[in-house]
Amino acid sequence: MAAEKAQALVLRTTDWSETSRIATLWTREFGKVRALAKGGRRLKSNFENALDLLTHCRIVFLRKSSGSLDLLTEAQVVRRFPRLRSDLAALYAAYYVAELLESMTEEYDPHPLLFDAALELLDALGSPRVDEAPVVGPYVVRFELVLLREVGYSPALDGCASCGGPVDESRLAFSCAAGGLVCPNCVGQFRDRQSLSPAGRKMLRTLQQPAEDALRQPWEAGVRREVRQVLSQYVTYLLGRQPRLLPYLGS
Ligand SMILES: [Zn+2]
Structure with a gap:
């Protein structure tokens, strides 16, 4: 049994016994990990409330052989995000992120960039805001695009997702089944196609790039709504169900 150290975000905890909890953690080093926290329900445990939802913590755990739960031996808070307690839109967005991390990734499949x-x-979302820019929408979109790229479903926004050919710039069509834009030759095969405005495509493409200033651009409300709708449908399609938090997500 090797003792492993990792940085983790707490995605979920469930009671296991009178005194113990099972924590679902998303680690930078190992991806998703489920571990038993013995004594995790006692007020004064080794974990000192580091297992509160969405806390960024440093953990030590014993990795068990396949079939049995890993054992959490230490968890220390690195950071909490107190603003989430007072801003409902930010809280829902954070829960949405936790839900996507849990449902769209496998255990022990690390994605440090994600x-x-x-x-x-x-x-x-969790820091005091310096201005009133709508940070929730663009930040969530940036996160979703990183997630989709990491799990191999980055939406095709340049050429046709089906044949690779050029798309009709004046009538952009997006299909979840195809995995992005589709060209005039292929569009007939994809009945789930929906139109995408040039501004919507621009927002998606811009946020696919890692530049920080893309998040701060004053994206127009109608464009943010359109991008939200396209990504919501795409994520729902890939998951095979609507994420629970999706109806509460703003744009
Ligand atoms: Zn095509």
Whole structure:
């Protein structure tokens, strides 16, 4: 049994016994990990409330052989995001991120860039705001695009997702089944197609790039709504169900 150290975000905890909890953690080093926290329900445990939902913590755990739960031995808070307690839109967005991380990734499948993107989002949502820019929408979109790229479903926004050919710039059509834009030759095969405005495509493409200033651009409300709708449908399609938090997500 090797003792492993990791940075983690707490996605979920469930009671296991009178005194113990099972924590679902999303780690930078190992991806999703489920571990038993013995004594995790006692007020004064080794974990000192580090297992509160969406806390960024440092953990030590014993990795068990397949079939049995890993054992959490230490958890220390690195950061909490107190603003989430007072801003409902930010809280729902953070829960949505936790839900996507839990449902769209496998255990022991690490994606350090995705961990960083989740932390960047929580940092933006959970810190005192310096201006009234609508940070929730663009930050969530940035996170979703990193997630989709990491799990291999980055939406095709340049050429046709089906044949690779050029798309009709004046009548952009997006299909979840195809995995992005489709060209005039292929569009007939995809009945789930929906139109996408050039401004919507621009927002998606811009946020696919890692530049920080893309998040701060004054994206127009109608464009944000359109992008929200396209991504919501795409994520729902890939998951095979609507994410529970999706109806509460703003744009
Ligand atoms: Zn095509």
